[in-house]
Amino acid sequence: MSTLLSVSGLTTRLLTPAGLLAAVEDVDFTLDERDSLGLVGESGSGKSVTMRSLLRLLPQRAEVEGSVRWRGRELVGLPENALRALRGREIAMIFQEPMSALNPVLRIGLQIEESLKVHTDLDRAGRRARAVELLALTGIPTPERRLDDFPHQFSGGMRQRAMIAIALAASPALLLADEPTTALDVTIQDQILHLLARLRREMGMAMILVTHDLAVVAESCERVAVMYAGRIVERGTVRQVFAAPRHPYTLGLLRSVPDGDRPRQKLRSIEGTPPGLGNRTRGCAFQPRCGFATAQCATDRPPLADIAPGHAAACWQAGRLTDLSREAA
Amino acid sequence: MLSIGYVLKRLLQIIPTLVFIVVVTFLIVRLLPGDPASAILGDKATDAEVARLHAEMGLDRPLIVQFGNFALRVVQGDLGTSTAVKLPVGRIVLDRLPATLLLTVMAAFLALLLAVPLAFVAALRQGRLGDTVIQGCFQVGLSMPVFYVGLILLTVFAAGLRWFPVGGYGDTYLLHLYHLFLPALTLALSLAAVLMRNLRTAILDALTADYADFARAKGLPTRVVLFRHVLRNALISTVTLFGLNIGTLLGGAVITETVFAIPGAGRLMIDSIYARDYPTIQGLTLVLAVLVSVAFLLTDLVQASLDPRVAQ
Numbered sequence: 001m002s003t004l005l006s007v008s009g010l011t012t013r014l015l016t017p018a019g020l021l022a023a024v025e026d027v028d029f030t031l032d033e034r035d036s037l038g039l040v041g042e043s044g045s046g047k048s049v050t051m052r053s054l055l056r057l058l059p060q061r062a063e064v065e066g067s068v069r070w071r072g073r074e075l076v077g078l079p080e081n082a083l084r085a086l087r088g089r090e091i092a093m094i095f096q097e098p099m100s101a102l103n104p105v106l107r108i109g110l111q112i113e114e115s116l117k118v119h120t121d122l123d124r125a126g127r128r129a130r131a132v133e134l135l136a137l138t139g140i141p142t143p144e145r146r147l148d149d150f151p152h153q154f155s156g157g158m159r160q161r162a163m164i165a166i167a168l169a170a171s172p173a174l175l176l177a178d179e180p181t182t183a184l185d186v187t188i189q190d191q192i193l194h195l196l197a198r199l200r201r202e203m204g205m206a207m208i209l210v211t212h213d214l215a216v217v218a219e220s221c222e223r224v225a226v227m228y229a230g231r232i233v234e235r236g237t238v239r240q241v242f243a244a245p246r247h248p249y250t251l252g253l254l255r256s257v258p259d260g261d262r263p264r265q266k267l268r269s270i271e272g273t274p275p276g277l278g279n280r281t282r283g284c285a286f287q288p289r290c291g292f293a294t295a296q297c298a299t300d301r302p303p304l305a306d307i308a309p310g311h312a313a314a315c316w317q318a319g320r321l322t323d324l325s326r327e328a329a
Numbered sequence: 330m331l332s333i334g335y336v337l338k339r340l341l342q343i344i345p346t347l348v349f350i351v352v353v354t355f356l357i358v359r360l361l362p363g364d365p366a367s368a369i370l371g372d373k374a375t376d377a378e379v380a381r382l383h384a385e386m387g388l389d390r391p392l393i394v395q396f397g398n399f400a401l402r403v404v405q406g407d408l409g410t411s412t413a414v415k416l417p418v419g420r421i422v423l424d425r426l427p428a429t430l431l432l433t434v435m436a437a438f439l440a441l442l443l444a445v446p447l448a449f450v451a452a453l454r455q456g457r458l459g460d461t462v463i464q465g466c467f468q469v470g471l472s473m474p475v476f477y478v479g480l481i482l483l484t485v486f487a488a489g490l491r492w493f494p495v496g497g498y499g500d501t502y503l504l505h506l507y508h509l510f511l512p513a514l515t516l517a518l519s520l521a522a523v524l525m526r527n528l529r530t531a532i533l534d535a536l537t538a539d540y541a542d543f544a545r546a547k548g549l550p551t552r553v554v555l556f557r558h559v560l561r562n563a564l565i566s567t568v569t570l571f572g573l574n575i576g577t578l579l580g581g582a583v584i585t586e587t588v589f590a591i592p593g594a595g596r597l598m599i600d601s602i603y604a605r606d607y608p609t610i611q612g613l614t615l616v617l618a619v620l621v622s623v624a625f626l627l628t629d630l631v632q633a634s635l636d637p638r639v640a641q
Contacts, residue, residue, distance in 0.1 A: 092547075
């Protein structure tokens with residue numbers, strides 16, 4: 001498979017009252033065609049900013065450094081016009097809250113058709129026909145009658161379907177999904193994840209899925225990258241990372257998922273809170289919350305190093321983590 | 330976007346408002362201190378003369394009967410006879426109203442013409458020099474009373490530069506527009522300041538809204554994102570504010586007409602108050618109140634056409 005997207009050294013600084021601060025630092029990952037990557041982490045860990053940095057959908061006066069290569073072409077530093085031609089057409093994005101991401105004052109049909117108008121040569125009738133097709137494709141019943149509806153006339157799940165239909169209008173090669181199921185009921189969540197999986201298969205599309213829900217990653221992704229305080233701390237295949245986590249943070253996340261098989265157990269959490277943008281340390285950012293930390297962790301930042309083919313972790317204790325965690329438990 | 334059902338519903342809703350206006354305008358004059366009959370006849374009138382006029386005006390009858398007669402005449406379009414100039418109030422008001430309406434509409438138009446583009450510039454240049462200058466100018470405009478702004482404009486552009494007439498209304502339609510420009514600008518400035526500040530904030534909110542990000546993520550040109558997605562949404566609250574301010578605008582017209590010597594309804598109101606011309610005050614209040622409710626109705630319809638969630 002050929003590489004679709006290759007990100008290296010991606011650093012994004014956002015303007016805050018305390019000046020420009022890095023929300024994402026030195027992020028590396030690659031994505032092949034049809035591949036799916038789950039980007040996991042707590043709120044504020046930089047996962048959304050990472051995705052938005054790819055398309056430079058950031059607040060004004062944000063700085064992006066490093067390299068984002070899309071099919072071999074460098075996107076960092078690309079003029080706005082060239083980037084715009086890529087947005088929606090090759091790389092599309094869906095958001096967490098369909099109610100706020102869909103424009104409340106415009107008809108659903110128009111919100112699909114305006115995308116088609118920019119990215120295709122279809123005429124008015126053609127765009128309308130394609131919009132019906134897209135709504136049908138995302139599982140909206142009687143799509144020709146829903147085209148003239150406004151977003152508030154749709155239910156939550158239908159809105160998410162409509163947003164997916166809009167995003168897929170120009171048949172992109174990569175879909176960036178920013179917590180697409182977080183705002184939905186659990187039953188609807190599952191339907192949307194299945195829909196995304198089916199569309200990915202049918203359209204041969206790659207996907208980066210941002211979520212804080214490990215179950216969602218396990219269900220939808222082949223590979224996973226765990227982010228903490230703006231950096232990737234572990235990445236690998238879902239199988240590798242879930243079976244043998246090599247970063248204490250990943251381990252903590254996995255342990256905090258309640259086990260449905262055992263009755264009445266205490267919920268486990270990771271003590272403490274992640275550091276804010278302003279006070280990130282020299283050493284490992286997770287060190288203050290880590291049960292495995294040594295003196296070295298406070299002073300030197302561990303690099304993201306390969307442990308096994310395709311599996312990397314940024315932890316000085318990564319090699320010993322499996323044994324250590326067994327002792328701790 | 331606007332369903333006929335919504336328009337009808339909104340039209341029906343205006344009926345109680347109109348009834349309320351008729352009741353209030355009737356009562357206001359009855360509650361005023363002083364007696365219309367003695368006001369008309371002057372200090373030297375005898376009690377018999379006052380009593381005769383009372384009977385003539387129907388003031389000796391029970392309040393409810395007076396109201397019934399009043400309401401009946403209002404429905405037929407008869408607003409009574411002016412006690413000052415002995416002419417039908419309806420005709421006097423109709424005579425004076427066009428100037429006021431033209432002034433108000435021009436002021437509203439100028440306010441929008443100033444507020445919308447400047448709010449856009451201020452929002453897009455948030456925190457930079459352009460934003461600061463625009464906000465600063467409007468702050469000054471907002472804090473000055475209407476008559477003072479009027480006097481400054483008169484001194485500079487009419488008396489000083491002689492670009493505009495100092496007062497009056499002109500004879501032809503084009504001359505009306507020319508004469509009303511400075512007064513309309515006077516009125517417009519304070520409204521523009523209010524609208525600009527509101528719209529600037531609304532645009533800033535809309536610029537960072539998810540739907541604006543989604544529109545950008547779709548690859549839409551900046552122009553489409555700004556006008557179709559951002560401005561459409563931002564205008565909703567500004568339209569409401571605009572509608573709420575139409576009453577204030579009419580009130581401001583009264584002062585402005587005095588400063589610029591325009592023979593409009595505002596001037597008529599002030600003259601009638603000095604002359605204790607109760608029927609005219611009553612009729613004019615009624616007509617202005619009805620106009621304001623019609624303006625509210627129009628505002629609601631515009632708002633419903635901008636925001637489909639309203640028209641449910």
